[in-house]
Amino acid sequence: MPTDATFILAGLFVVAAAAGWAFARFGGSREKENTKAPISADYLRGLNLVLDQQTDEALELFIRMAKVDSNTLETHFALGHLFRRRGEVDRAIRVHQNLLARPNLNETQRHQALFSLAEDYLGAGLYDRAEKLFLQLTESPTIATRALENLINIYESESEWMRAIEAHRKLEVLNGEKSSRGGQYYCELAELARVQGNFELARQYLKNSIRGGSGALRGILIRAAIEKDQGDYPEALRLYEQIVEKDRRFTVEVLGPLLECHKKIGSIKELEKYLEQLLKNEPSLQQDIAYAAVIGNFTEPDIIIRCMENFILSNDLFRSFVDVKAMMSEDPKIRHEHTSRIADALRDLSVNSARYLCTNCGYSSQNFIWHCPSCKNWETVRPLRIFQIDVSMS
Ligand SMILES: [Zn+2]
Structure with a gap:
């Protein structure tokens, strides 16, 4: 089946052929005959390749023929976008690299092409290359916000919390408003420090998370775990009860630690x-x-x-x-x-069944997670209170 992208390619050959014909008809008269012939041949060959669904060959021919100018620029972007959306990332990369190789792009166009290429790399799972390009664009007057948003997504998926904090701060400055994500990143760092036994550092990160304006519930949970780890059971109990007070759905999660702390102090x-x-x-x-x-x-x-x-x-x-x-x-x-x-x-x-559910998208998991891998929201996962029973026969 011909795809959207191949239809666009076919259209581009028509445009290219028409441009060539116009040039031959109204342009330099001395080369009139010579100009007409090769464009026409390329046009027919290109259309043939498209019709035969030999997309790679058609794309190469198009890239050789088509001039990048203000008339065809948007079509180049649309073609690259279509290839990427269809998962044909290699072809999208080829289109955008071809755009970037042209010396006649202005700054806005160059930044747009770099951004599109970075999106292609993301689509191909080449996070390092995508990150480099998005970093180049964080000062762009036209596309910095979107570049930072993409960088934040990359850092979140790679658990690069300090970098996420840095990019998030820049984005807040650009948008002129506070967002709640920063607090979550500090909570991630605090939890890591707690697990490594570095309680002082964990407390420092928690202070920053409060300044970050979110992750309040999570911050209390980490603080309670720190107090429990350090043997201050009465303080841990106070904090665990505070969590239940704030969100009753966490009763399931904190009943175990509550029991443990009460046992410790009889x-x-x-x-x-x-x-x-x-x-x-x-x-x-x-x-x-x-x-x-x-x-x-x-x-x-x-x-x-x-x-x-x-x-x-x-x-x-x-x-x-x-x-x-x-x-x-x-x-x-x-x-x-x-x-x-x-x-x-x-x-x-129920040992192998889901115990937690994202209240935003319905993603379920066996372990508690603060960042939903499906909808990418923070603090939307809650413990289940009903048994998900697996009765499959082995
Ligand atoms: Zn979700």
Whole structure:
């Protein structure tokens, strides 16, 4: 099937032939006959190649024939764009390199051609080459903003957070407004420093993230983890509770650390009181707690076990698998035995399933991520509170 790009190529041969004919008809009379013949031959050959779908040969012929001037410039860009969109990146690169080889481009046109070539390199996965060209364009009066946006995307995908911060700052200056991404980059650096045990540096990055104006929730989560790592459990508990206060969906995520910290300082009773209050204010959190308990294999305190029992008994499918009488027994030992049996089965079935979901695009993953790889948004992923069960037979 002929493609959009091949139609444009065919059109270009018509334009080139018409230009050649006009030149021959109205231009220099001495070479009239000589000029007419080769253009006509090239035109027919080009059209033939297009019709035979020999796109590479047709493209080479076109590049040799067509003059780059104000009339054909936009067509060159359109052709390159079409090739890139169709995944024919090599051809797009050939078109844009041909444009850049012409000495008669003005600055705006040259920058546009460089930008298009950089986009081709991106499309081909040649990030280093694309980065070099986008960097050249960060001072361009016409295209700096788009060049910086592309650079930021490259740095984000390569986890080059310091470079992302630098490019982001330049973009903020150009746009004359603050954006929330900078805070996320500092959170990335803070988390890396925390994992490496460099708590001082992590705290410094977190201060910058607050100045960056975003990642507040994430910043608290990292601070809580730092306090836990350093053994300040009361402060860690305060911060984890703050996260639940800000976004209840994080209950699933912080229940484990809450339990861990309370165990360390022997204050499980305090956790019971806290969860009781939480459930009183928002009974639906019972499901979140039950979900976290099953996934994390929590066996205490009683309030967590009760949430699991209620969760199992309130689900028709689960009820059909358990001895409901035993689940209602007065003896907690009997109840626990039955609860843990179904909890173990649920955990086994959901071990390879998604646990997190992007609230913006629906991308799901097994691990928590702050930067959605699908829609590229930050802080849109949230923990799931329902089991995604894999029942495929092996
Ligand atoms: Zn997403």
